[in-house]
Amino acid sequence: MKITKDLYQGSLALLTDFYQLTMAYAYWKSGKAEQEAVFNLFFRKHPFQGGFTLAAGLDYVVDYCKNFKFGSEDIDYLAAMKNQEGELLFDPEFLKYLSNMKFSCDIDAVEEGTVVFPNAPMIRVKGPLIQCQLLETPLLNIFNFQTLIATKAARINLAAKGDPVLEFGLRRAQGIDGALAASRASYIGGCSSTSNVMAGKLFGIPVSGTHAHSWIMSFETEMEAFEAYANAFPDRCIFLVDTYDTITGVKNAIKVGKALRKQGKEMLGIRIDSGDLAYYSNKAREMLDEAGFPDAKIVASNDLDEHIITSLKGQEASINVWGVGTKLVTAFDQPALGAVYKLSAIRIENGTYVPKIKISQQSLKINVPGIHNVKRYYSKGKAVADMIYLEDQEINPKGLVIIDPIDSTRRKRIMPYFYQEEELLQPIFRKGKQVYKSPGLERIRQRAKEQLESFDKTHKRMVNPHLYPVGLEENLHHLRTELVLKAQQLDPKDEK
Ligand SMILES: Nc1ncnc2c1ncn2[C@@H]1O[C@H](COP(=O)(O)OP(=O)(O)OP(=O)(O)O)[C@@H](O)[C@H]1O
Numbered sequence: 126m127k128i129t130k131d132l133y134q135g136s137l138a139l140l141t142d143f144y145q146l147t148m149a150y151a152y153w154k155s156g157k158a159e160q161e162a163v164f165n166l167f168f169r170k171h172p173f174q175g176g177f178t179l180a181a182g183l184d185y186v187v188d189y190c191k192n193f194k195f196g197s198e199d200i201d202y203l204a205a206m207k208n209q210e211g212e213l214l215f216d217p218e219f220l221k222y223l224s225n226m227k228f229s230c231d232i233d234a235v236e237e238g239t240v241v242f243p244n245a246p247m248i249r250v251k252g253p254l255i256q257c258q259l260l261e262t263p264l265l266n267i268f269n270f271q272t273l274i275a276t277k278a279a280r281i282n283l284a285a286k287g288d289p290v291l292e293f294g295l296r297r298a299q300g301i302d303g304a305l306a307a308s309r310a311s312y313i314g315g316c317s318s319t320s321n322v323m324a325g326k327l328f329g330i331p332v333s334g335t336h337a338h339s340w341i342m343s344f345e346t347e348m349e350a351f352e353a354y355a356n357a358f359p360d361r362c363i364f365l366v367d368t369y370d371t372i373t374g375v376k377n378a379i380k381v382g383k384a385l386r387k388q389g390k391e392m393l394g395i396r397i398d399s400g401d402l403a404y405y406s407n408k409a410r411e412m413l414d415e416a417g418f419p420d421a422k423i424v425a426s427n428d429l430d431e432h433i434i435t436s437l438k439g440q441e442a443s444i445n446v447w448g449v450g451t452k453l454v455t456a457f458d459q460p461a462l463g464a465v466y467k468l469s470a471i472r473i474e475n476g477t478y479v480p481k482i483k484i485s486q487q488s489l490k491i492n493v494p495g496i497h498n499v500k501r502y503y504s505k506g507k508a509v510a511d512m513i514y515l516e517d518q519e520i521n522p523k524g525l526v527i528i529d530p531i532d533s534t535r536r537k538r539i540m541p542y543f544y545q546e547e548e549l550l551q552p553i554f555r556k557g558k559q560v561y562k563s564p565g566l567e568r569i570r571q572r573a574k575e576q577l578e579s580f581d582k583t584h585k586r587m588v589n590p591h592l593y594p595v596g597l598e599e600n601l602h603h604l605r606t607e608l609v610l611k612a613q614q615l616d617p618k619d620e621k
Pocket residue numbers: 398399400401402403404426427428429433436437440
């Protein structure tokens with residue numbers, strides 16, 4: 126994939142918050158630029174009041190990091206920046222350092238299509254402080270949006286219960302790049318196709334579509350419009366039946382369907398885009414069945430989301446295919462995921478890493494210190510719990526306890542010996558060299574499907590989903606508690 130090259134014709138290093146650059150300068154000036162650090166990217170709460178989140182965006186991150194470089198035009202732009210006194214903002218020596226900077230971090234991340242949970246790292250970056258810091262904004266930009274949309278798509282596809290969902294979002298998406306990334310994430314989340322032809326070309330997503338009301342309106346009558354479309358595309362007729370009167374539209378579609386059949390062609394179906402979709406789809410089904418078109422599909426569209434689809438399923442609407450645009454690609458009911466990127470350890474002169482904690486009045490906002498990995502335990506193919514643990518921690522296979530990071534009274538005993546396990550963070554870069562090969566979009570989509578299937582349906586329901594256990598391994602919990610108490614100048618011994 127060559128997203129940066131194809132879309133931006135060059136460097137993306139300035140696609141960052143200004144404060145990353147001022148911090149970078151200050152790190153350099155204070156001799157800390159090359160100090161090794163560890164940062165984690167994670168979110169604190171599932172979006173859409175759901176019980177799961179589906180990770181997406183890693184291919185973009187890989188592409189971004191591989192191309193991470195300040196080009197000469199970027200440096201020229203920074204070189205011209207001035208402070209309020211009119212003096213140059215950045216020392217030319219620093220700009221020379223930036224222009225020679227080569228990406229050299231270790232990155233570990235969850236693969237795209239992995240089901241993920243709050244507080245567990247989705248990406249771990251280890252490397253020179255200045256590089257880790259500069260990556261904060263782009264990594265969050267990429268992962269926050271794509272993970273959000275993949276999750277929304279997964280929810281919509283779960284509601285559609287195996288019916289194809291066609292993504293129609295381009296016209297309402299957040300700009301050009303937002304639309305492309307949303308089409309890709311929607312496909313990962315289970316959509317069957319996109320209407321966005323460029324997403325088809327760039328990512329290999331199947332493209333599909335019907336026709337618009339304007340097609341019908343450009344003719345004297347609806348019949349003429351259907352006939353002309355059938356003439357142009359006899360093998361792919363899905364007639365939009367609601368431009369004037371839906372029932373008459375279905376009758377006209379049937380007439381043209383019969384004419385097509387005489388030519389040895391089969392009408393694929395109809396689309397309904399307004400009115401009561403349960404009522405009209407059931408009426409249309411009756412009419413199509415009676416006329417000898419039991420295989421003709423009924424596509425529905427019009428501001429659909431997982432809740433309306435669930436309601437229509439509950440009403441036994443005869444809809445086989447769902448066209449979903451606006452509410453999917455804009456993540457209508459929750460426009461941002463809210464993932465964050467926090468320093469969790471820093472290497473000091475003697476070569477050891479010191480775990481770092483950020484204290485907050487809200488326990489939800491206290492990060493997990495140290496360098497960690499995440500293990501997922503499975504029993505008979507079903508995910509039972511995720512454990513966040515210190516990288517160098519030995520795991521007792523006979524039994525251990527994981528502790529909820531927000532509420533330490535919530536604990537779960539785990540017997541690793543009886544479970545299968547999966548290490549969720551995979552090596553992506555080592556010292557700046559890519560060691561991970563993307564499995565490609567089809568395989569990613571398949572992984573998403575398998576991952577979702579490995580979770581009990583109680584975690585996937587739309588209303589009040591059952592909480593999946595994710596906890597800190599005991600030693601990590603104690604380390605965190607100790608650091609919190611120390612930071613508050615309380616004696617850690619009091620906790621025990
Ligand atoms: N039977 C149904 N149960 C629940 N929701 C429905 C049902 N039928 C349609 N809807 C949804 O209700 C909303 C109807 O919106 P609205 O009233 O704006 O559409 P409309 O008037 O039928 O069509 P138009 O887009 O032409 O304005 C849409 O989000 C649609 O998906």
